[in-house]
Amino acid sequence: MPRSSSVPPEAGATSRLRIGVLASQGDFAAHAEMLASLGAEAVEVRNPAEVEGLDGLVIPGGESTTITKAIERDGLEPAIRAHAAAGRPVLGTCAGMIVCDRGHLGLVDATAERNAFGRQIASFEVELQVEGLGPDPLRAVFIRAPRIVSHGDDVEVLASVDGHPVAVRQGQIVLCAFHPELTDDSRMHALLMALATAARERREDRAASGGHQADA
Numbered sequence: 001m002p003r004s005s006s007v008p009p010e011a012g013a014t015s016r017l018r019i020g021v022l023a024s025q026g027d028f029a030a031h032a033e034m035l036a037s038l039g040a041e042a043v044e045v046r047n048p049a050e051v052e053g054l055d056g057l058v059i060p061g062g063e064s065t066t067i068t069k070a071i072e073r074d075g076l077e078p079a080i081r082a083h084a085a086a087g088r089p090v091l092g093t094c095a096g097m098i099v100c101d102r103g104h105l106g107l108v109d110a111t112a113e114r115n116a117f118g119r120q121i122a123s124f125e126v127e128l129q130v131e132g133l134g135p136d137p138l139r140a141v142f143i144r145a146p147r148i149v150s151h152g153d154d155v156e157v158l159a160s161v162d163g164h165p166v167a168v169r170q171g172q173i174v175l176c177a178f179h180p181e182l183t184d185d186s187r188m189h190a191l192l193m194a195l196a197t198a199a200r201e202r203r204e205d206r207a208a209s210g211g212h213q214a215d216a
Protein backbone atom coordinates (compact mmCIF):
# COMPACT_ATOMS: atom_id res chain seq x y z
CA MET A 1 0.00 0.00 0.00
CA PRO A 2 1.59 3.31 -1.00
CA ARG A 3 1.97 5.83 1.77
CA SER A 4 1.67 9.56 1.41
CA SER A 5 4.80 11.59 2.01
CA SER A 6 3.30 12.92 5.26
CA VAL A 7 3.77 9.49 6.86
CA PRO A 8 7.40 8.41 6.92
CA PRO A 9 7.66 4.71 6.02
CA GLU A 10 9.62 4.01 9.18
CA ALA A 11 7.04 5.57 11.49
CA GLY A 12 5.80 2.21 12.80
CA ALA A 13 9.29 0.92 13.35
CA THR A 14 10.68 3.90 15.20
CA SER A 15 8.23 4.22 18.05
CA ARG A 16 7.94 1.35 20.48
CA LEU A 17 4.75 -0.66 20.71
CA ARG A 18 2.74 0.24 23.77
CA ILE A 19 1.29 -2.97 25.18
CA GLY A 20 -1.00 -2.95 28.21
CA VAL A 21 -1.32 -5.72 30.76
CA LEU A 22 -4.57 -5.80 32.69
CA ALA A 23 -3.34 -5.52 36.26
CA SER A 24 -6.56 -5.97 38.25
CA GLN A 25 -5.39 -9.34 39.57
CA GLY A 26 -3.15 -12.23 38.60
CA ASP A 27 0.38 -12.55 37.31
CA PHE A 28 0.56 -9.36 35.27
CA ALA A 29 4.12 -8.47 36.28
CA ALA A 30 5.68 -11.46 34.51
CA HIS A 31 3.83 -10.54 31.31
CA ALA A 32 5.03 -6.95 31.52
CA GLU A 33 8.61 -8.13 32.02
CA MET A 34 8.43 -10.42 28.99
CA LEU A 35 6.93 -7.70 26.79
CA ALA A 36 9.62 -5.26 27.90
CA SER A 37 12.31 -7.84 27.12
CA LEU A 38 10.93 -7.93 23.56
CA GLY A 39 11.23 -4.17 23.26
CA ALA A 40 7.67 -3.09 24.00
CA GLU A 41 6.68 -0.32 26.35
CA ALA A 42 4.70 -2.45 28.83
CA VAL A 43 2.09 -0.62 30.87
CA GLU A 44 -0.08 -1.87 33.71
CA VAL A 45 -3.74 -1.19 33.06
CA ARG A 46 -6.26 -0.59 35.85
CA ASN A 47 -8.69 1.97 34.44
CA PRO A 48 -10.34 2.78 31.09
CA ALA A 49 -8.07 5.74 30.31
CA GLU A 50 -5.06 3.42 30.44
CA VAL A 51 -6.53 1.25 27.66
CA GLU A 52 -6.72 4.19 25.25
CA GLY A 53 -4.03 4.25 22.60
CA LEU A 54 -2.63 0.82 23.44
CA ASP A 55 -1.24 -1.14 20.50
CA GLY A 56 -2.10 -4.41 22.23
CA LEU A 57 -3.50 -5.75 25.48
CA VAL A 58 -2.77 -8.82 27.60
CA ILE A 59 -5.46 -10.23 29.88
CA PRO A 60 -3.42 -12.45 32.19
CA GLY A 61 -4.05 -15.59 34.20
CA GLY A 62 -5.30 -15.45 37.74
CA GLU A 63 -8.86 -16.04 38.81
CA SER A 64 -11.44 -15.41 36.10
CA THR A 65 -14.28 -14.52 38.49
CA THR A 66 -12.12 -11.95 40.27
CA ILE A 67 -10.82 -10.48 36.99
CA THR A 68 -14.36 -10.31 35.53
CA LYS A 69 -15.61 -8.52 38.65
CA ALA A 70 -12.70 -6.09 38.54
CA ILE A 71 -13.40 -5.31 34.87
CA GLU A 72 -16.99 -4.51 35.81
CA ARG A 73 -16.08 -2.57 38.94
CA ASP A 74 -13.46 -0.45 37.19
CA GLY A 75 -15.64 0.24 34.14
CA LEU A 76 -13.09 -1.40 31.84
CA GLU A 77 -15.48 -3.34 29.64
CA PRO A 78 -16.34 -0.54 27.15
CA ALA A 79 -12.67 0.38 26.82
CA ILE A 80 -11.61 -3.22 26.15
CA ARG A 81 -14.46 -3.63 23.66
CA ALA A 82 -13.48 -0.42 21.86
CA HIS A 83 -9.85 -1.59 21.75
CA ALA A 84 -10.87 -4.92 20.17
CA ALA A 85 -13.42 -3.31 17.83
CA ALA A 86 -10.67 -1.01 16.51
CA GLY A 87 -8.73 -4.10 15.39
CA ARG A 88 -6.13 -3.82 18.13
CA PRO A 89 -4.95 -7.21 19.33
CA VAL A 90 -5.60 -8.93 22.65
CA LEU A 91 -3.79 -11.91 24.18
CA GLY A 92 -5.87 -13.68 26.83
CA THR A 93 -4.02 -16.31 28.85
CA CYS A 94 -5.51 -18.94 31.19
CA ALA A 95 -8.12 -17.00 33.23
CA GLY A 96 -7.81 -14.38 30.47
CA MET A 97 -9.03 -16.97 27.98
CA ILE A 98 -12.18 -17.41 30.07
CA VAL A 99 -12.66 -13.64 30.44
CA CYS A 100 -12.68 -13.28 26.62
CA ASP A 101 -15.05 -16.17 25.86
CA ARG A 102 -18.72 -16.07 24.86
CA GLY A 103 -19.95 -16.22 28.43
CA HIS A 104 -17.91 -13.15 29.45
CA LEU A 105 -16.58 -10.35 27.21
CA GLY A 106 -17.45 -12.34 24.09
CA LEU A 107 -14.37 -11.18 22.16
CA VAL A 108 -14.07 -14.67 20.67
CA ASP A 109 -16.85 -16.92 19.42
CA ALA A 110 -15.83 -19.76 21.72
CA THR A 111 -16.75 -21.20 25.09
CA ALA A 112 -14.05 -22.01 27.63
CA GLU A 113 -14.56 -24.50 30.41
CA ARG A 114 -12.88 -23.58 33.70
CA ASN A 115 -10.52 -26.02 35.43
CA ALA A 116 -11.14 -28.33 32.51
CA PHE A 117 -8.28 -30.75 33.12
CA GLY A 118 -9.61 -31.89 36.51
CA ARG A 119 -8.28 -31.76 40.03
CA GLN A 120 -5.84 -34.65 39.76
CA ILE A 121 -3.93 -33.01 36.95
CA ALA A 122 -4.49 -29.44 38.04
CA SER A 123 -1.05 -28.43 36.81
CA PHE A 124 1.11 -29.93 34.10
CA GLU A 125 3.58 -29.01 31.40
CA VAL A 126 3.65 -30.24 27.81
CA GLU A 127 5.66 -29.62 24.69
CA LEU A 128 3.05 -28.01 22.50
CA GLN A 129 3.08 -27.52 18.75
CA VAL A 130 1.50 -24.11 18.18
CA GLU A 131 0.35 -23.11 14.70
CA GLY A 132 2.19 -20.04 13.47
CA LEU A 133 5.05 -20.23 15.97
CA GLY A 134 7.39 -22.28 13.81
CA PRO A 135 8.47 -25.92 13.99
CA ASP A 136 9.83 -25.94 17.54
CA PRO A 137 7.32 -26.95 20.20
CA LEU A 138 6.63 -24.53 23.01
CA ARG A 139 6.94 -25.66 26.63
CA ALA A 140 3.44 -24.88 27.89
CA VAL A 141 2.67 -24.55 31.60
CA PHE A 142 -0.95 -25.32 32.52
CA ILE A 143 -2.22 -24.32 35.97
CA ARG A 144 -5.86 -25.18 36.72
CA ALA A 145 -6.29 -24.40 33.08
CA PRO A 146 -9.39 -23.97 30.98
CA ARG A 147 -9.88 -25.36 27.51
CA ILE A 148 -12.18 -24.52 24.64
CA VAL A 149 -15.24 -26.75 24.53
CA SER A 150 -17.03 -25.22 21.54
CA HIS A 151 -16.26 -22.58 18.96
CA GLY A 152 -17.59 -20.99 15.79
CA ASP A 153 -16.22 -21.41 12.28
CA ASP A 154 -14.26 -18.16 12.44
CA VAL A 155 -12.13 -19.43 15.30
CA GLU A 156 -8.82 -20.97 14.29
CA VAL A 157 -7.40 -23.64 16.60
CA LEU A 158 -3.66 -23.05 17.07
CA ALA A 159 -2.93 -25.89 19.49
CA SER A 160 -4.70 -28.75 21.23
CA VAL A 161 -4.08 -31.12 24.14
CA ASP A 162 -5.75 -34.54 23.81
CA GLY A 163 -7.89 -33.12 21.00
CA HIS A 164 -9.10 -30.16 23.09
CA PRO A 165 -8.23 -26.67 21.83
CA VAL A 166 -5.90 -24.82 24.22
CA ALA A 167 -4.84 -22.00 21.93
CA VAL A 168 -7.18 -20.27 19.48
CA ARG A 169 -7.28 -17.16 17.38
CA GLN A 170 -10.12 -15.14 15.93
CA GLY A 171 -8.88 -12.15 13.99
CA GLN A 172 -6.79 -10.03 16.33
CA ILE A 173 -7.70 -11.97 19.47
CA VAL A 174 -5.44 -14.81 20.61
CA LEU A 175 -6.33 -16.97 23.59
CA CYS A 176 -4.22 -19.62 25.26
CA ALA A 177 -5.03 -21.85 28.22
CA PHE A 178 -1.41 -22.00 29.39
CA HIS A 179 0.94 -19.44 30.96
CA PRO A 180 3.35 -18.17 28.28
CA GLU A 181 4.88 -15.74 30.79
CA LEU A 182 6.27 -18.52 33.00
CA THR A 183 8.95 -19.88 30.69
CA ASP A 184 11.65 -18.06 28.75
CA ASP A 185 9.92 -18.82 25.45
CA SER A 186 8.47 -15.47 24.44
CA ARG A 187 6.87 -16.50 21.15
CA MET A 188 3.25 -15.96 22.25
CA HIS A 189 4.12 -12.41 23.30
CA ALA A 190 6.05 -11.95 20.07
CA LEU A 191 2.93 -13.05 18.19
CA LEU A 192 0.88 -10.41 20.01
CA MET A 193 3.49 -7.80 19.13
CA ALA A 194 3.53 -8.88 15.47
CA LEU A 195 -0.26 -8.50 15.35
CA ALA A 196 0.07 -5.12 17.08
CA THR A 197 2.66 -3.96 14.53
CA ALA A 198 0.43 -5.06 11.64
CA ALA A 199 -2.59 -3.32 13.20
CA ARG A 200 -0.57 -0.12 13.64
CA GLU A 201 0.55 -0.28 10.00
CA ARG A 202 -3.08 -0.63 8.89
CA ARG A 203 -4.00 2.45 10.93
CA GLU A 204 -1.11 4.39 9.42
CA ASP A 205 -2.11 3.32 5.92
CA ARG A 206 -5.68 4.41 6.59
CA ALA A 207 -4.51 7.76 7.93
CA ALA A 208 -2.23 8.20 4.91
CA SER A 209 -5.08 7.49 2.49
CA GLY A 210 -7.35 9.96 4.27
CA GLY A 211 -9.34 7.36 6.15
CA HIS A 212 -11.05 6.10 2.98
CA GLN A 213 -9.61 2.64 3.04
CA ALA A 214 -12.31 0.06 3.60
CA ASP A 215 -10.57 -2.77 5.41
CA ALA A 216 -9.80 -2.65 9.13
Ligand code: GLN
Pocket residue numbers: 060061062063064065093094095096098114115143144145146
Ligand atom coordinates in the same frame (compact mmCIF):
# COMPACT_ATOMS: atom_id res chain seq x y z
N1 GLN B 1 -8.72 -21.75 37.23
C1 GLN B 1 -8.64 -20.34 37.07
C2 GLN B 1 -10.00 -19.75 36.73
O1 GLN B 1 -10.89 -20.47 36.45
C3 GLN B 1 -7.64 -19.96 35.99
C4 GLN B 1 -6.29 -20.40 36.44
C5 GLN B 1 -5.16 -19.58 35.90
O2 GLN B 1 -5.35 -18.50 35.34
N2 GLN B 1 -3.98 -20.08 36.12
O3 GLN B 1 -10.17 -18.58 36.76
